[in-house]
Amino acid sequence: MAKTSARKSAKTPPKRPARTTRPSADPTRDRILAAAADLFSDRSFAGASTREIAARAGVTQPLLNYHFRSKDDLWRAVVVALFDRLARTLDERTRGLRGVDPLTSAKLRVREFVVFSAHNPQLHRIIMQESKADGPRMDYIAEHVRPFYAATTALFARLAREGTVPPIAPAHLFYILTGAGPTMFVLGPECRRLSGLDPTSDAVIEAHADAVCLLLFGR
Amino acid sequence: MAKTSARKSAKTPPKRPARTTRPSADPTRDRILAAAADLFSDRSFAGASTREIAARAGVTQPLLNYHFRSKDDLWRAVVVALFDRLARTLDERTRGLRGVDPLTSAKLRVREFVVFSAHNPQLHRIIMQESKADGPRMDYIAEHVRPFYAATTALFARLAREGTVPPIAPAHLFYILTGAGPTMFVLGPECRRLSGLDPTSDAVIEAHADAVCLLLFGR
DNA sequence: TTACTGTCTGATCATCTGATCAGGCTTTCG
DNA sequence: CGAAAGCCTGATCAGATGATCAGACAGTAA
Numbered sequence: 001m002a003k004t005s006a007r008k009s010a011k012t013p014p015k016r017p018a019r020t021t022r023p024s025a026d027p028t029r030d031r032i033l034a035a036a037a038d039l040f041s042d043r044s045f046a047g048a049s050t051r052e053i054a055a056r057a058g059v060t061q062p063l064l065n066y067h068f069r070s071k072d073d074l075w076r077a078v079v080v081a082l083f084d085r086l087a088r089t090l091d092e093r094t095r096g097l098r099g100v101d102p103l104t105s106a107k108l109r110v111r112e113f114v115v116f117s118a119h120n121p122q123l124h125r126i127i128m129q130e131s132k133a134d135g136p137r138m139d140y141i142a143e144h145v146r147p148f149y150a151a152t153t154a155l156f157a158r159l160a161r162e163g164t165v166p167p168i169a170p171a172h173l174f175y176i177l178t179g180a181g182p183t184m185f186v187l188g189p190e191c192r193r194l195s196g197l198d199p200t201s202d203a204v205i206e207a208h209a210d211a212v213c214l215l216l217f218g219r
Numbered sequence: 220m221a222k223t224s225a226r227k228s229a230k231t232p233p234k235r236p237a238r239t240t241r242p243s244a245d246p247t248r249d250r251i252l253a254a255a256a257d258l259f260s261d262r263s264f265a266g267a268s269t270r271e272i273a274a275r276a277g278v279t280q281p282l283l284n285y286h287f288r289s290k291d292d293l294w295r296a297v298v299v300a301l302f303d304r305l306a307r308t309l310d311e312r313t314r315g316l317r318g319v320d321p322l323t324s325a326k327l328r329v330r331e332f333v334v335f336s337a338h339n340p341q342l343h344r345i346i347m348q349e350s351k352a353d354g355p356r357m358d359y360i361a362e363h364v365r366p367f368y369a370a371t372t373a374l375f376a377r378l379a380r381e382g383t384v385p386p387i388a389p390a391h392l393f394y395i396l397t398g399a400g401p402t403m404f405v406l407g408p409e410c411r412r413l414s415g416l417d418p419t420s421d422a423v424i425e426a427h428a429d430a431v432c433l434l435l436f437g438r
Numbered sequence: 439t440t441a442c443t444g445t446c447t448g449a450t451c452a453t454c455t456g457a458t459c460a461g462g463c464t465t466t467c468g
Numbered sequence: 469c470g471a472a473a474g475c476c477t478g479a480t481c482a483g484a485t486g487a488t489c490a491g492a493c494a495g496t497a498a
Contacts, residue, residue, distance in 0.1 A: 061486085269456060
């Protein structure tokens with residue numbers, strides 16, 4: 001007990017400003033982030049040890065606590081970096097879609113997203129591993145998912161109201177944007193939290209089953 | 220070093236026959252299995268401690284090592300139990316489909332599977348958490364997935380050859396049977412391992428993007 | 439030179455982890 | 469009765485984990 005003293009604020013300056021966003025240009029920090037993204041997505045948060053991450057980055061373990069306040073902080077920085085890359089890539093790839101009609105534009109964006117996800121699965125793996133954990137890490141992901149797909153979500157809500165896309169499409173959109181599965185996300189608790197639909201209602205389950213059949217049988 | 224002596228075989232009898240299948244009727248063991256399924260699917264293998272599992276089951280931690288040889292053994296018993304429940308439920312629900320034509324039968328089976336998964340997400344969560352871990356646990360899952368969907372896979376391979384379903388359907392089938400996501404499984408390394416398709420080829424990625432658009436836009 | 443700052447490391451801490459062991463309690467069998 | 473077996477627990481082990489600390493080292497400014 002005793003705990004000696006305060007954790008934060010004590011000491012002189014807490015080593016680092018603990019910034020979460022950054023203009024980059026710090027090769028060591030970037031190597032740590034890359035190694036952490038690898039291992040977090042491979043082994044889950046609890047399964048990836050800081051010593052293993054440090055070893056993969058080619059540094060010693062205490063250095064992680066120099067660049068990041070804690071293992072949790074490192075994890076959050078990884079999520080931010082991966083979301084940044086995703087947003088940057090999508091912006092680049094869909095720059096020429098200003099005047100196109102919304103439906104065509106949305107289709108092209110979805111296609112680009114799928115292609116990106118196929119080549120960059122780390123973020124989706126990390127999200128999937130947190131899919132049930134209703135702790136602070138899933139909250140953090142939700143915070144970053146919401147603004148990212150806000151515009152597309154609004155578009156799909158309108159298309160669904162107009163009848164241009166099926167009513168379940170906004171829910172499917174979420175699972176596609178997270179890269180995770182229909183059963184886990186369309187029918188999971190995160191569906192309610194992020195799309196407003198009730199994932200346990202028979203109507204949603206039936207509609208989802210229909211959609212899976214549609215996907216599987218081609219028409 | 221030293222390690223005292225052998226792990227197995229030493230001692231008198233190793234406490235328990237270490238059976239993996241069983242006619243059941245062991246309430247304590249079943250409570251442990253249920254608690255372990257809860258926590259493994261919530262927090263991943265590494266994130267669930269044996270003490271937490273024991274506490275949820277209402278027993279003490281050493282008892283887990285009495286009923287199961289190790290934490291890994293407990294995890295495997297959980298997977299077996301969940302696969303058993305899945306197979307039993309599907310058999311019950313599709314008993315009256317003997318004479319029906321294969322396509323209709325497959326559609327009904329898929330629908331039943333989706334409904335089951337919506338109400339029993341534990342197995343799929345566990346699979347998802349192991350989706351990248353190429354260690355022994357994913358091997359164990361693959362062993363159990365393969366025979367489970369062997370019959371359905373064969374059917375879909377035939378339908379795809381006949382042109383009754385799209386060529387990508389067998390790959391989609393796998394991701395639906397695991398309950399996991401298109402990006403993770405259709406385009407992930409497990410796709411190659413379990414369906415034989417090359418998940419990194421542009422053709423598969425394009426076909427998958429088409430399927431996602433189909434699912435999302437309704438036609 | 440000296441002083442200072444930012445980057446990095448070895449040694450070490452308290453805690454948590456899975457596993458083991460001796461022994462207690464209850465039931466079954468003689 | 470007594471012996472044996474099955475089920476379960478408290479105490480404890482060695483190892484791994486995240487975090488901290490003092491100090492090494494390099495670069496810069498005076």
